[in-house]
Amino acid sequence: MDAMPGMPWPLPWPFDRTYMQLALVAGMVVGAAAPCVGTFLVQKRLSLLGDGLGHAAVAGVGAGLLVGTGPTWTALAVAVGAAVVVEWLRTRGSASGDLALALIFYGGIAAGVVLASRSTDANLQPYLFGSILTVGADDAYAVLGLGAAIVATVAVTGRALLAVVLDEESARVSGIPARLLNVLLAVLTAVTIVASMRVVGVLLVAALMVLPVASARLVARSFRGTMLGAVAVGLTSVVLGLAASRQWALASGGTIVLVAVATFVVVSVFQAVRAGAARPDAGGLLSGPG
Amino acid sequence: MNLSNGVAPVLSARGVSFAYGPEPVLEDVGVELSSGEFVALVGPNGSGKSTLVRVLVGLLTPRSGTVRLFGEPPDRLRRRWRVGYVPQRLRIAPDLPVTVGEVVATGRLPRQGWWRRTRPADRAAVDHALESAGLADLRRRPLAELSGGQQQRVLIAKALASEPELLILDEPVAGVDAAAQRQFRDSLVHLVEEHGAAVLLISHELGAVADDLDRVIVLKRRVVFDGPPAELAATGVSLGIHADDLPLWLEELA
Ligand SMILES: Nc1ncnc2c1ncn2[C@@H]1O[C@H](COP(=O)(O)OP(=O)(O)O)[C@@H](O)[C@H]1O
Numbered sequence: 272m273d274a275m276p277g278m279p280w281p282l283p284w285p286f287d288r289t290y291m292q293l294a295l296v297a298g299m300v301v302g303a304a305a306p307c308v309g310t311f312l313v314q315k316r317l318s319l320l321g322d323g324l325g326h327a328a329v330a331g332v333g334a335g336l337l338v339g340t341g342p343t344w345t346a347l348a349v350a351v352g353a354a355v356v357v358e359w360l361r362t363r364g365s366a367s368g369d370l371a372l373a374l375i376f377y378g379g380i381a382a383g384v385v386l387a388s389r390s391t392d393a394n395l396q397p398y399l400f401g402s403i404l405t406v407g408a409d410d411a412y413a414v415l416g417l418g419a420a421i422v423a424t425v426a427v428t429g430r431a432l433l434a435v436v437l438d439e440e441s442a443r444v445s446g447i448p449a450r451l452l453n454v455l456l457a458v459l460t461a462v463t464i465v466a467s468m469r470v471v472g473v474l475l476v477a478a479l480m481v482l483p484v485a486s487a488r489l490v491a492r493s494f495r496g497t498m499l500g501a502v503a504v505g506l507t508s509v510v511l512g513l514a515a516s517r518q519w520a521l522a523s524g525g526t527i528v529l530v531a532v533a534t535f536v537v538v539s540v541f542q543a544v545r546a547g548a549a550r551p552d553a554g555g556l557l558s559g560p561g
Numbered sequence: 562m563n564l565s566n567g568v569a570p571v572l573s574a575r576g577v578s579f580a581y582g583p584e585p586v587l588e589d590v591g592v593e594l595s596s597g598e599f600v601a602l603v604g605p606n607g608s609g610k611s612t613l614v615r616v617l618v619g620l621l622t623p624r625s626g627t628v629r630l631f632g633e634p635p636d637r638l639r640r641r642w643r644v645g646y647v648p649q650r651l652r653i654a655p656d657l658p659v660t661v662g663e664v665v666a667t668g669r670l671p672r673q674g675w676w677r678r679t680r681p682a683d684r685a686a687v688d689h690a691l692e693s694a695g696l697a698d699l700r701r702r703p704l705a706e707l708s709g710g711q712q713q714r715v716l717i718a719k720a721l722a723s724e725p726e727l728l729i730l731d732e733p734v735a736g737v738d739a740a741a742q743r744q745f746r747d748s749l750v751h752l753v754e755e756h757g758a759a760v761l762l763i764s765h766e767l768g769a770v771a772d773d774l775d776r777v778i779v780l781k782r783r784v785v786f787d788g789p790p791a792e793l794a795a796t797g798v799s800l801g802i803h804a805d806d807l808p809l810w811l812e813e814l815a
């Protein structure tokens with residue numbers, strides 16, 4: 272009766288309705304892909320890159336709404352373009368580069384708001400904070416495709432990205448294309464933002480890239496363990512968050528992120544109790560894209 | 562360039578000058594290394610050693626002069642895995658959860674192709690690198706749990722994993738205890754003698770390798786000495802002396 276096309280069997284509550292199944296598919300992709308990419312961002316002290324590119328992507332959303340093409344592909348084009356420019360500015364490392372980042376991030380969101388205001392009956396809200404009610408089957412398959420591309424790319428390039436995280440200069444000397452991999456990581460971040468925008472929204476997606484990683488690395492002993500743990504936290508946050516938002520009619524994006532926040536608090540307290548003393552800091556969580 | 566026998570030296574620099582600002586840091590520096598040579602680069606602190614190796618591996622571009630790696634300019638070198646570089650500073654963040662085995666395995670990537678699957682030969686090379694650095698028992702341990710000396714050995718194992726033909730190490734054993742230094746010496750000598758690699762070692766602690774060195778280069782913005790250790794000893798500088806004193810001794814050398 273009311274099952275998503277392609278779902279092999281009916282799912283139990285709260286995923287018994289088509290719109291919840293579409294949200295679940297899109298959400299699980301995001302719950303896995305965002306922490307995969309985030310693991311590298313956190314270790315490179317680029318935790319806020321996702322947030323900045325999320326702001327910039329709003330320009331693409333606004334343009335898509337205005338033109339009426341559906342904002343996914345316009346947002347993707349703008350976010351990827353911004354990612355390449357930001358990475359280029361970052362490697363130059365000047366103070367004016369820092370201001371240029373602000374220009375891109377705030378210029379992007381301002382342009383998006385203005386463009387959207389020119390379009391008829393278009394609403395930015397679902398893209399800013401996510402809205403599972405607006406996820407159609409086409410959207411879910413687009414998210415699935417983007418998510419598969421992200422995970423496959425990380426699977427192939429993850430070891431080389433780790434080499435660059437560990438020591439960029441010795442990697443470069445020995446022939447690992449560090450600059451190219453840095454651009455690739457920025458582009459992966461942009462693609463993740465767009466894949467996530469219907470589920471958690473462009474303003475909250477950075478939380479799903481960073482918070483599960485922050486939780487995982489409190490307990491993990493290896494890089495691989497950090498990434499797998501972060502994916503587990505991401506998936507759990509999405510499933511619990513969607514269920515809670517259905518049960519109590521809450522905004523899905525915010526609820527998912529709050530579950531991720533709660534997980535971090537619980538893991539921190541657990542670790543602090545176990546170690547007998549709290550870790551002094553959560554290392555790099557608050558450092559900027561510079 | 563030594564082309565008489567058709568074999569270019571592994572490393573050659575001629576007339577290299579470099580400056581970060583107005584003050585020259587390197588002036589008319591010439592260095593040459595052939596395969597199978599084990600050479601130490603010494604000099605007082607701030608004499609330009611780290612700068613010179615960064616120029617040699619292509620991380621910095623000299624103001625004037627030429628650098629050749631395997632006969633090619635650094636930016637045009639192919640099969641770059643032939644060059645291994647261990648930087649002076651440990652850049653790995655202490656809060657990064659990563660195991661010893663994971664770090665050393667990344668050192669193999671340049672050789673195996675960074676996008677390629679890991680083959681048995683690659684695994685064997687990583688195992689071998691871990692063993693020769695005395696880290697076989699520690700491979701599953703998080704890097705952050707290791708002592709400073711053990712972490713330095715991890716960086717050396719990482720460089721050894723790609724079996725480079727030229728290995729440049731910038732003060733890799735600063736603060737490493739004597740037993741670890743002997744192990745370190747053994748792995749370098751193995752690389753030179755079994756694999757015919759060239760090694761350029763910057764260090765003030767040369768006691769452990771003094772007998773194995775083919776040449777010593779003393780740098781004080783220019784090359785002030787380049788020859789066998791015995792000749793350096795004749796000028797009154799001993800490599801076996803305490804690490805803290807060597808830079809002071811070298812200050813005296815004109
Ligand atoms: N990145 C840099 N920018 C400006 N000056 C530098 C930089 N790195 C080194 N220097 C200066 O260059 C000189 C040589 O430094 P360095 O090559 O590190 O010497 P060494 O390795 O022999 O101690 C020193 O005077 C140092 O202050």
Ligand SMILES: [Mg+2]
Pocket residue numbers: 610611612649731
């Ligand atoms: Mg130095």
